[in-house]
Amino acid sequence: HSKLILPLIPPSPPLRSRAPMAAAAAISPLSLRRHHRRRDKVVVIMGATGSGKSQLSVDLAALFPSEIINSDKMQVYAGLDITTNKISPEDRLGVPHHLLGSVDPDAGELTPSDFRSLGQSVIGDISSRQKLPLIAGGSNSFIHALLAERFDPDADVFGGFDSVSHELRYNCCFLWVDVSFQVLDDYLRKRVDDMLHSGMFEELVRYYDPCRVDPPTRTGLRKAIGVPEFERCFRRRPPRRWDTWAGLDPLRRATYEEAVREIKDNTCQLAKRQIGKILLLKEGGWDLRRLDATEAFRAAMAAPGPGKGLKWAEIWDSQVLGSSTKIVKRFLEE
Ligand code: ATP
Incomplete structure (x- = not known):
């Protein structure tokens, strides 16, 4: 298939498993x-x-x-x-x-x-x-x-x-x-904070291209939650190559926190939509x-x-x- 670029991951022997039985x-x-x-x-x-x-x-x-x-x-x-x-x-x-x-x-x-x-x-x-x-x-x-x-x-x-x-x-x-849903909503908001501390922000800074102009409807990976939200903030206050989430200056942090709020909301919305679709499949007989x-x-x-x-x-x-x-x-x- 022309869209496949990487070889399938070769099977390797299982490492230690957490599962007991x-x-x-x-x-x-x-x-x-x-x-x-x-x-x-x-x-x-x-x-x-x-x-x-x-x-x-x-x-x-x-x-x-x-x-x-x-x-x-x-x-x-x-x-x-x-x-x-x-x-x-x-x-x-x-x-x-x-x-x-x-x-x-x-x-x-x-x-x-x-x-x-x-x-x-x-x-x-x-x-x-x-x-x-x-x-x-x-x-x-x-x-x-x-x-x-x-x-x-x-x-x-x-x-x-x-x-x-x-x-x-x-x-x-x-x-x-x-x-x-209430428990998942709380968990997803916390997960976004964990992801930011694991390098999500730095990953999005590297991914950001200030010269890129997206068409009105984005495609593929550029739709991933995090990409559009941070891009909007980066355009207003461009990130510097060396910026890290933990070491941001207060001005940038204030701007970027807005993206974080949007990411949390959008992630919870996604979860809600996904649950709706699962219920539909169940009603449909699955x-x-x-x-x-x-x-x-x-x-x-x-x-x-x-x-x-x-x-x-x-x-x-x-x-x-x-x-x-x-x-x-x-x-x-x-
Ligand atoms: P739809 O029919 O709306 O495309 P779907 O069930 O086919 O829904 P979803 O997995 O719900 O697809 O994804 C919808 C959108 O949610 C994606 O376009 C993307 O913006 C976001 N999304 C989904 N999975 C992820 C992910 N792993 N990381 C970031 N964003 C995601």
Whole structure:
């Protein structure tokens, strides 16, 4: 495919896994192979931004021989790894990730149709190696395009639940990681602060091009939350090459704080829209299994400093990973 620029990340042996019951729940590749004569089995992890989809995908990959396919619209592109929240190479624990940072952002926007054909070939490839494809990411239009038996690029899938495709071209197990909106809203606002302290601002300063004039509608990676918000502020008060978020002069900080407020609001709006689309898919007949991660996220909010803390991990393992493992195990045995 002409939009693919980077080779797929080669499989590497899994590093230490956080998931405790790896050996017990692992399934044999044979039980997967049995089903290949029928439609390929795929597990789809859905949820709003920040709800822990990447974590769950890596946790499940430690239990079932699988590979992960990213379905986040912005994370498919190379670049802006912090701003778009790509799972870090260390956190991937050696699990192969596909369509993650592998598309050239300057080669035009990746459409749902493009994603459908790229995803199809990756699923075929993973399944042929007797591994389970785990799809994880927040773009519901990408997920719908990939899974629908018949795909109409001109249809507005989220115009109403009767436009949702009932017939799917894979045998799907849908996991929906849900967090009560108030808790998620607080968490997402804190996450933006954590991202700024992890280098998001410096990444956007490097990405900023003062000579660039965007057309009225931006495309691809330039739509990522953070890019337009900071650009507007940078135009008013240009950043200097050496500026860091922690070391900003008070004048610039005051201006840039405006962008931060917008980023927090836009991220929460995105989460709300994504939840709306997930509910529509559910109403449209998709058998989504809801996993409530609210308690885990409450614990994450109570933990001091960056990161989610030990209490989070304990609740996550028992409430989210535990239920998901049972669901996936049953699905693979069917
Ligand atoms: P739509 O049909 O509105 O395009 P979608 O479900 O296909 O929705 P979303 O994943 O909801 O796609 O993305 C919509 C917008 O949200 C993106 O264009 C971008 O502005 C922002 N966005 C999504 N994911 C990210 C991300 N990882 N980082 C930054 N911004 C993002």
